[in-house]
Amino acid sequence: MWVFLQQMSYWDWLALGVILLILEVFGAGGYLLWIGMAAAAVGVLTFVLPQLPWEMQFLLFGLFAIATALYWWRRQRSAVRQSDQPHLNLRGQELIGKAFLVHEAIVDGRGKIKVADGVWLAKGPDSPVGARVKVIAQEGAILTVERTD
Template sequence: MWDYLQHLSFWDWLALGTLLLILEVFGAGGYLLWIGVAAAGVGVITFVVPQLPWTLQFLLFGLLSVFTAVFWWHRQRSNASPSDAPGLNMRGQELIGRTFVVQEAIVGGRGKIKVGDGVWMVRGPDMPVGTPVQVLSQDGAILQVGPAP
């Protein structure tokens, strides 16, 4: 094993990089991509400098793995732009601040309001059917309501 490590060639690093990239295709979620790129990078460096000691090759591999992963993470974070539709796919968020009518009386802090063609469960002060309420917040599938202004 030590003999093999002392005679690593660029083919070994390119093979490792290729294997990691193939494994990435099967769904590693991006984790193996940058490690595979680092292995291929060490393969290129080893091709240019064939007498590079194996300890330095592994050190380069570790540093390149961390560098490529941090570089891509930083690049992804800097490219993130604010959404023009921040409430998209957050069902119920668009109801906050709107006024609706109580459909099932709020008794003991629980009741229902009609929203469009659907009914939402609500929490709030006790109110009879037909009372207008304003949605204050959302907690999962339950809306917090208060008296409409």
Template sequence: MWEFLQNLSYWDWLALGTVLLILEVFGAGGYLLWVASAAIIVGAATFLIPGLSWTLQFPLFGVLAVLTAVYWWQRQRGTVNSSDQPDLNRRGHELIGRTFVVQQAIVGGRGKIKVGDGVWMVTGPDADVGTPVRVTGQNGTVLSVEVAHEVTELPGRN
């Protein structure tokens, strides 16, 4: 085994890179892709410099594996996309700040408001049917409201 490791050729590094790429296909989540690329680069270096000693090949592989993994990590962190619709998958969050009319009286801190063609559960101060309330927050599917003094949303047009 020791003799094999001392006489690594570019084919061995390419084979290692290929095996790592195959393992990546089975769901490593991107981690083995960069280690495989490091093995392929070492294979290319061994092909271009045939006398490259194993004592240089292994450290080169280690350094390249770390560098490619760090590169991938930084690139992933830098690709956070800001959306033109930040509340797209946060149903109800877009309602915060809007005013609606109570549909079912808020009694004991719980009631309902009509939003568009849907009805939302709300928590807030007790209020009679028809009272304008402003949405101040959201906890899951329940909206938090406070009594408002003017109506900015028409009940049938939301």
């Protein structure tokens, strides 16, 4: 094994790169892509410089793998953007601060309010049907309301 590692040719590096890229297809999440690219880069350098010592080949492979991984990490971090709709997929969060009418009277702290074409469970101070309430919080499917008289 040691002799093989000391005599790696450009074909061996390119084969390692291709194997890593094939494994990436099976869902490694981008990790093997950059290591495979590093192996392919060492293969190209070994083709161009056939007398490159094996120690230098492995050192370059490690450096290229780290450099490409850092490049990808920085690129991914810079690609994160703030959404113009921060409450998207957080059902109920967009209702906080808005006023609605009581659909079923809130009695003993429980009732229902009409929101657009739907009805939500509500908890808050006792209120008759038709009273105006403001949503102040959300706990799962229950909206916490307060009177807006």
